[in-house]
Amino acid sequence: MRKLNFGPNDEDAKPVQWIVERLTKAWARRKLVLDGGDHPHEAHYLKLDCSKAKARLDWHPRWHLQTTLESITR
DSSP states (O other): OOOOOOOOOGOOOOOOHHHHHHHHTTTTTTTTOOOSSSOOOOOSOOOOOOOHHHHOOOOEEEEEEHHHHHHHOO
16 A cells, blocks of 8 residues: 655745744643653654655645644644
8 A cells, every 4th residue: 555645835844843833832821831851852854745645646735834733723
């Protein structure tokens, strides 16, 4: 079975820190508890290759990244 990735367009790709900062700001009213323990390494930049989904299914994201972030922080 061939796997396909679904994610943002290249122009919406952002570093992980950029996304975390916006989510943290949006959730400022909520109480967040940070775990100060040891954590596994996290990549600074994550990007899905959606080219197969676009080519084979003519799939495209419906929302820009900012719209997506706003929808999950309501």
